[in-house]
Amino acid sequence: MTIENSRMDGTLKVQGLGMDARKEAVFRMAFRMHGRNRYVLLDPGEDIPPQIAIADLDTPEGLTAAEAFRRANPQIPLLATSVSPERFPGFAILRKPIRMESLFPALETVLAQKTVVAGTAQKLENRAGPMHPANSGTETRQPPQVASGIRPPDPDVVPSSRATPAEDSPPPPPARAPVQWRPESIIHFDPDTGLLGLLQRILRDRIAAVITDARNGQILWNIDPEENRAQTPLSDEEIRTICRREIHGLQVRAAQSADSFPSDGSLRNTTLQELVWQAAAWTANGRLSRKILANVPVQLHQWPNLTRLAPLPESLRMAAFLARSPASPALTVKILQVQPAELFNFLAAAESLGLLRYISVPAAHSSSPGAAPAPSVDGPSPADEMASPALAKRGLLGRLFAKIAGL
């Protein structure tokens, strides 16, 4: 049987040798994923002549099975796999771990060469490009395809600046006016006052406490930092109102065993982190914390647990940007084109949970809030890092993003 004949039905039958069901399943799945040739791994006992065999020489029975197969079927090519190719001279060997990028070229090479020359295995080894030559311990794994944050241009990812219409490309979003950064309109707030200040004190001191209404002593929150638990009879709207009023009228004291809520209302339980995060965003209300300067870089040293915190607009995007490298609020707004109020709310929330670190910069950079963005002192500029990926990837990534967001 020739290879050409064997491909008449469009499939290439592959026999596994020395593999258990798990390894066969991996190959079966890999073949299913491969689009160009339809490789099909034969089931054990299936009485169909294969066009190629794959042997795992690292199992006790693998070498025996491979040698027996080769004696019985000298015309059928065999690709062996092993973690130590040098132990098996005489086989065309693919070194483990097996990679998609080397598996299929190796199969093709073995198939092609067996068709042309029914020669020795050694000749096959020497000519098989992606395979590891026997007697060579040198691993020729290809370097990662992406060695940095900037990928090489991807044919499936058309840079947006020179994109051509594609059948599956959604229409581009309507252009929107750039977000204006107006430092003179920034309003600051003090995060150490009011409900937010009390909550942060409780978070810091880690002592069970209650927050009461200063007018009548009524308990509004019962908080246990060790258990990360906050209990309140208040609705979101009532909490938001407390966060935004000028005179807060709240007091905090250590919790006592006799503390209890009025029995006529329902109580809500949240984590303390959830409460602090939400209170910070509501307190900020589009204002910038006075601890953060508009032109001084900040960085997230840890992402907020965004699956369990109140969603804030663009929080995933801003978190990704600020975890990547330090950036000032001014630069963040300019690059991400997020509304300053959204950024300020996010920064207040992240700051309240202690997730920000502040990057000191020379005085010349930090003294003029309206000046050009301060450069990062800790690695490449976010603008530099953003530029290439943003241009090169918005094709596929943009479609994938739209898909995920719409699920």
Added chain:
Amino acid sequence: MREDNKIVFTGPVGAGKTSAISAISDIPILSTDARASDMTINRKGHTTVAMDYGILNVGENSKVHLYGTPGQERFDFMWDILTTGGLGLVLMLDNTRPNPRKDMHFFLHAFRNYIEGVPVVIGISKMDINPRPSISDYAGMLEEVRGDLKMLNPIPPIFEVDGRRREDVKNLVMALLFSIDPGIGAAS
């Protein structure tokens, strides 16, 4: 279609990889589950012994493949077959396992070459059953674990997740995409 549009889900047995892929895949996932054996049987009756596979269709001609690795550590030699190219790694950790730090160390090092070029996101499951370690604890562990790694995103998202909740998995994958490019999806 290119083969390197992949997201790989990895993590120990029972962390929710299969559920996570199911939550967002456009097709019923192709799974190679089998009856669990030896150490795995105490945690799950069935487990993934080869891999799971799902698809996200992102247009008529584009797909993103979703691969779930087997959770059993002894199959790590096959994992590279999954990680050629790709968009990123989703590491799912089970908070009820005896040593999550060891799990984090194992899986990040198993994929050490891969994560030099693609971002990682970490989902912690079963925190409702066992709230400790906390997310902050994991962030601290990561600082120790990543000492000899060259991660593309050394400060990765660490989210509490339930692999059965689509919203959680969506957030995890969107965090992955934003980690590649925070500018995607932005109107400009």
